[in-house]
Amino acid sequence: MTSLLVHWAARDAVREAAMSAPAARDLVNRYVAGQTLDDLVPVLRLLASRGLRFSVEYLGVPVEVPADAARNLQGYLDLVQRLRDEGIAPGAELSVRLGWLGQELRDEVLDGGRTGGELALAYARLVCRASSNAGAFVTIDMSHHELVDGTLAIWRELHQDLPGTGITLQAALRRTEDDAREIAMPGVRVRLCKGSFRAPRSVAHRGKHDVDLAFVRTLRMLMSSQAVPLVATHDPRLVAISEELIRRTGRAADSYEFQMLYGIRPLEQRRLVDIGHTARVYVPFGPGWYDYYVRNLAERPANTALFIRSMLGK
Numbered sequence: 001m002t003s004l005l006v007h008w009a010a011r012d013a014v015r016e017a018a019m020s021a022p023a024a025r026d027l028v029n030r031y032v033a034g035q036t037l038d039d040l041v042p043v044l045r046l047l048a049s050r051g052l053r054f055s056v057e058y059l060g061v062p063v064e065v066p067a068d069a070a071r072n073l074q075g076y077l078d079l080v081q082r083l084r085d086e087g088i089a090p091g092a093e094l095s096v097r098l099g100w101l102g103q104e105l106r107d108e109v110l111d112g113g114r115t116g117g118e119l120a121l122a123y124a125r126l127v128c129r130a131s132s133n134a135g136a137f138v139t140i141d142m143s144h145h146e147l148v149d150g151t152l153a154i155w156r157e158l159h160q161d162l163p164g165t166g167i168t169l170q171a172a173l174r175r176t177e178d179d180a181r182e183i184a185m186p187g188v189r190v191r192l193c194k195g196s197f198r199a200p201r202s203v204a205h206r207g208k209h210d211v212d213l214a215f216v217r218t219l220r221m222l223m224s225s226q227a228v229p230l231v232a233t234h235d236p237r238l239v240a241i242s243e244e245l246i247r248r249t250g251r252a253a254d255s256y257e258f259q260m261l262y263g264i265r266p267l268e269q270r271r272l273v274d275i276g277h278t279a280r281v282y283v284p285f286g287p288g289w290y291d292y293y294v295r296n297l298a299e300r301p302a303n304t305a306l307f308i309r310s311m312l313g314k
């Protein structure tokens with residue numbers, strides 16, 4: 001039922017209706033900081049005024065041909081320039097999804113003999129360098145399981161160039177404990193999330209309990225390493241376990257981060273800061289905001305009902 005509703009919400013006619021329905025826009029704005037840089041900046045300033053750091057995720061246009069990836073590259077570069085102009089770039093994180101930069105482009109649509117991965121690496125390098133020049137840094141998002149090897153290979157190249165570049169791992173994947181062990185070198189920023197993509201049982205833990213256990217095993221290893229764990233979860237039990245591990249390992253507040261999505265458990269985000277933890281809010285914005293929201297619906301059936309009610313004006 002949920003997948004049918006999500007499919008419905010992704011249709012062009014529904015997309016247009018939703019984008020012009022004020023109540024639906026209000027609902028989306030709880031989770032997305034608007035479409036433009038002018039929408040984004042006040043949100044970032046508000047978070048900063050509350051002691052929260054931010055990670056901006058640029059939601060680009062769908063990538064079907066190389067020109068789309070080039071457009072998204074420009075979106076990232078404009079973002080860095082704006083953060084710089086506003087004086088809020090130092091310490092900012094950009095979350096970069098390699099798909100926006102062409103990683104998944106098929107060979108038939110590419111010219112010059114480059115693969116999608118090579119194009120994404122070249123573009124991501126530009127984003128990482130621009131960010132670094134502005135005092136900011138990049139963490140690479142992780143997409144579906146078939147892209148993990150390619151994403152790790154690109155991250156390794158970027159990290160060699162700029163060691164502040166972080167990577168995301170998904171606890172749901174069976175390989176993640178090994179990947180984390182290999183990556184957890186001193187100072188490496190490793191973001192651990194549960195994972196939001198469905199994957200076959202052969203490569204992924206399927207039940208919530210198994211994913212949570214895998215999350216804790218990997219988290220324990222990261223916390224006792226010299227890497228910088230970025231704990232990306234809203235799950236109260238996992239947050240409590242993380243706090244306990246931080247206490248036991250005696251980690252300083254600048255050697256780990258809690259990371260949560262914009263609009264989700266905002267009081268918890270502030271509580272973490274108030275008691276001395278480092279907390280960063282992942283703030284999505286950009287032209288692809290609607291698709292981001294629909295993906296979010298796929299994860300949260302309860303949000304789907306809210307969304308439909310808002311479109312109907314109820």
Ligand code: FAD
Nearest residue numbers: 141142168193194195196197232233234235259260261282
């Ligand atoms: P859950 O058990 O799913 O949620 C715990 C509680 O949090 C829920 O009971 C609910 O109260 C609240 N909650 C969680 N999500 C929502 C929501 N969408 N709407 C409303 N309430 C919610 N996934 C990837 O696959 N690749 C990535 O690169 C990636 N990057 C991420 C970066 C950050 C900073 C964060 C926070 C998440 C990222 N994710 C990524 C998503 C992640 O994998 C999970 O799908 C998502 O965080 C929900 O899992 P959870 O750990 O919060 O636990």
